[in-house]
Amino acid sequence: MPDTDRIKQNTRQLEQRIKSAVDALTPDVFDRLDLSVRQVQRPPAAQLSREARPEI
Amino acid sequence: MNQEELLKMVSLGDKEAFHQLYQETDKTVYSFILSILKNPQDAEEVMQETYMKIWTGAASYKPQGKPLAWIFTIARNLCYMKFRDQKRMADMGLDELSGEELGADFPPLENLADAIVLQAALEILKEDERQVVLLHAASGLKHREIAAALGMPLATVLSKYNRAIKKLKQHLGEE
Numbered sequence: 001m002p003d004t005d006r007i008k009q010n011t012r013q014l015e016q017r018i019k020s021a022v023d024a025l026t027p028d029v030f031d032r033l034d035l036s037v038r039q040v041q042r043p044p045a046a047q048l049s050r051e052a053r054p055e056i
Numbered sequence: 057m058n059q060e061e062l063l064k065m066v067s068l069g070d071k072e073a074f075h076q077l078y079q080e081t082d083k084t085v086y087s088f089i090l091s092i093l094k095n096p097q098d099a100e101e102v103m104q105e106t107y108m109k110i111w112t113g114a115a116s117y118k119p120q121g122k123p124l125a126w127i128f129t130i131a132r133n134l135c136y137m138k139f140r141d142q143k144r145m146a147d148m149g150l151d152e153l154s155g156e157e158l159g160a161d162f163p164p165l166e167n168l169a170d171a172i173v174l175q176a177a178l179e180i181l182k183e184d185e186r187q188v189v190l191l192h193a194a195s196g197l198k199h200r201e202i203a204a205a206l207g208m209p210l211a212t213v214l215s216k217y218n219r220a221i222k223k224l225k226q227h228l229g230e231e
Contacts, residue, residue, distance in 0.1 A: 011221055014173060014228075015193035021174035022194035024165050025096050026086045029104040030078050035071055035111060042067075042115040 059123040067114035074111055081127065084195035088128055091186035092135040094178045096163055102138055106131045124205040173228065177220075180227050185220035188213050 057065070057073070059080065065073030085106060090099040109130045117126050165171040177189055187206065191197045199217065203210040 010225060014221065014224060017167075017170045017173040018177060018189065018193040019196075020167060021165055021170040022083065022087055022090070022190065024167075024170070025090070025099075025163065025174075026083050027100045027103065028082070029100065029107065030075065030082075032104055033107055033111065035074070037108065037112055039067065039069060039112050040115055 060119055060121060063110075063114050063117050063123050063126075064119070066111065067117070077110070078107060081124070084124065084191065084197060085127060085131060087190040087194045088187065089131050089135060090178070091190045092132065092183060093138060094186075098138055102131065102134045105134050109134070122204060124201070125207065128205055173224070176224055176227050180223060181220050185216050185223070188217045189220045189224075192217060 057076070059077060062073045062077040062080075066077060082103075086099060086103050089102050089106065090096065093099050093102065106127070110127060113130070117123065162171070162175060165174075177186060181189060188199075188202055191202045191205075192199060197205070199213050200210050202208075203213045206213070
């Protein structure tokens with residue numbers, strides 16, 4: 001096998017090993033998330049501009 | 057629906073959109089966090105905190121076509137908070153409880169060869185090299201996507217990637 005092909009194949013094997021290891025380690029945390037926690041809402045644009053205006 | 061649209065739906069409290077966003081990004085987010093913390097247990101904790109922040113703070117995302125960069129910023133900040141906590145524990149003499157040694161608390165993987173390569177990547181590569189390698193190899197992001205998410209030029213990502221792979225091969229005796 002030519003050197004360049006061998007190098008590419010080695011790289012692919014290395015990438016595949018890293019992928020397999022991370023796949024095996026990646027936890028599924030979705031069910032542990034407390035989605036009843038209140039979400040922070042962005043204030044309406046009009047309110048933002050009022051707040052940004054300096055007081056006179 | 058793309059990730060930007062999903063984030064918009066998440067900001068409105070849409071749990072299904074959040075689940076879809078989670079499924080599309082979990083490996084990428086975990087890879088990114090692991091590349092910083094180098095410790096699977098800590099990475100798991102920070103991953104959970106990251107998704108809670110995404111859920112609660114989605115409304116603060118300003119649509120700029122870079123949802124992953126926004127998620128990475130959240131994750132990076134939480135990783136640095138974790139480092140600060142660990143440093144505080146170490147200063148208090150409690151570091152023995154945190155299991156800092158890489159490998160000491162590395163969960164066993166079925167495939168030993170896979171584990172050896174990942175541990176080598178976490179041990180010998182610099183943080184930015186670990187990031188590009190894990191994001192490309194483990195989560196399948198293209199180099200240009202990594203460049204956009206990390207705010208780096210594509211040429212920098214490519215050179216870091218090639219240098220990291222070369223280091224890994226040398227370390228593992230494959231070159």
